Amino acid sequence: MKTIEKTTCTVLSAGGVTTAQGFKATGLHSGIKKKRKDLGLLVSAVPAVAAGVFTTNLVRAACVTQNEAQLLAQPYLQAIVVNSGNANACTGVQGDQDAKTMRAETAKALGLADDAVAIASTGVIGVPLPMAPLLAGIGQAATTLAQAGGDFFAEAMLTTDTGKKEVAVQLLLDGVTVTIGGAAKGSGMIHPNMATMLAFVTTDAAVEPAALKRLLSRTTDQTYNRITVDGDTSTNDMVLVLANGMAGNDTLDETHPQWTEFADAFRYVSEKLAKDIARDGEGATKLLEVVVNSAPTEGIASVIAKSVIGSSLVKTAVFGADANWGRILAAAGYSGAQFDPNLLDIYIGSVQVAQNGMGLVFDEETAREYLLGDHVVLTVNLNQGEETASAYGCDLTYDYVRINASYRT
Template identity: 85%
Template structure:
């Protein structure tokens, strides 16, 4: 079954993920890093794939982040990604660096690849040395159990405090060939604009020029993954990795290809869906919040304001309590650092306008409350000072967020 998304050139599949594109296999299993749940995932392409990555802005970075970034700067191709959850291998010194290299090199040896063809990712508790024996045993088992159907297992293995898997697959036609993109992500806490405690992996069987793929990922990240927040914390291990193996048989894509725009649209759709799923699954969250800033002088100003509003603890708690306190939205826009005239600003909660020209309106409080009680809440800020717009995504802040993080290590 397929469901067509309006105003796009691609089709979103009702099920699918990173192994839906041609030539990808994966698996996920319990290696023993966690007590019970799956904690090791392996994703492999049949052929070398053009690759790109974006990484956390935190100055404190896990070994996997540093090593992947350097690796892709030298050789923008990958054939495998190995991921563990339950241990971040961050702030673990020289031993942590060596363990990360061992994780990569052991995977490469088992698969018969060069070391540089393997990327690594870790997520979990910071400051604890990686339990290498169960990890390496798990990698050996994973290398022998890869299947096309293993995408779901991979998606499950990368989770930490997440309550659900986050997957998507889309298809479109390029050069007369069926092209597929698949994605999966994890993220629930330590989520804040400019990367978060999140991992995202996108695969495609399209042929894409590596430099163009890198530029596309960078721009798309700014518009999607860098526009989500849960709690204002930026982690040490965050990354998005993309592999394009070319097995669809299309002509190589770059900005000069006549259907580049179609591919960009599909790529953005995958990334936006994963980013929104991360925001929706925020620790303890009960609803997804979308902040739309319109009629701004520039996209940069719109983005800065959207991020400020979505990151406001007072806005997030007001949404949790279904309190139509529009003043908190205006306040968050004001301290964003963006330059605008507050006397021209309009605010909407769903379709209900609650402020005009920077001042409150008489509105139906009960109707606004019903909107705020929904699973998805849209807050709109119109600056009325231009034509640019931007969106940011987050979730409400609840009592359960404190409960979950007060006992994270136990």
């Protein structure tokens, strides 16, 4: 997976889901949570081509199953409503009906058909949605939509996150400016494939529906599915993309001469959101990145990178600034990928700590100083090919246990 160069697209200093033309949003406190914003609404001025990817967990919230079925039936949306503080998962028949009501009332408030609205929920599992404040909040949200409301929307979906996660980029396609923006949430229960994460991406580009679906699937495999915080995959995870075509470009698909530029910019947005989720892991003090180089295939590189990033022993060693390279090698070994461990080299930052599968004499203090930083890169060179892949996570700290030991209280 190549790194996106900034010259491919212009990364805006501020922006999110309403930076692209034709999108408005809002976020407010409806009463699901005690104080903080807990309800967000995002609306396109016109119907948008839509695509989604959803959790692989067998236990799935009503919003996941309903959205997935809806997009299989027709790939268009015009609005997304999201609540935080309550996942509406494992709530049985009542939960299914509450999700349908949430969708129907949002559609009614906006003057749209039910199938033009997607729904998302995040928070505590197994507790029925408090429908009275939720529905009142939906009515209020429909009257407060604004182009400047993207920040409020991003804030409304947060749970244990320490802050908003937003990004926007622009590029020229067919001589017109195209914008791609996004917002995400995620802090705990983060693990491939997907996690307790929600991500919403908007663009004013015109994109052919099947091509958008393929792009999202491929991009998700390279970004959101390569992050981990704690090894738990949630019940509510989803990524939704809306492309409303208001920029006026020629409709994009893989045959368009600038498709690669658009795809790279799209992946930049997703990669940035994925990294922000990893960096904001519950209790985390640093972003951890694992890069696997010189692999026979990208698949092998990805499997090893995700195994190392998911190792609790590696994550705790990073937290303690302990250059324990043996844990990295062990995690690569149990990944299930086939490689020759006698050819493998390991680097902590720029410090090489192992060569040909064996330890080197290295400057422990230099390695420790590097590990004390807030962005740690561990590199594994297989020396068996030309493919590469990266995975993203964070250190595992005392605070992670503190936060999750009292999540409901």
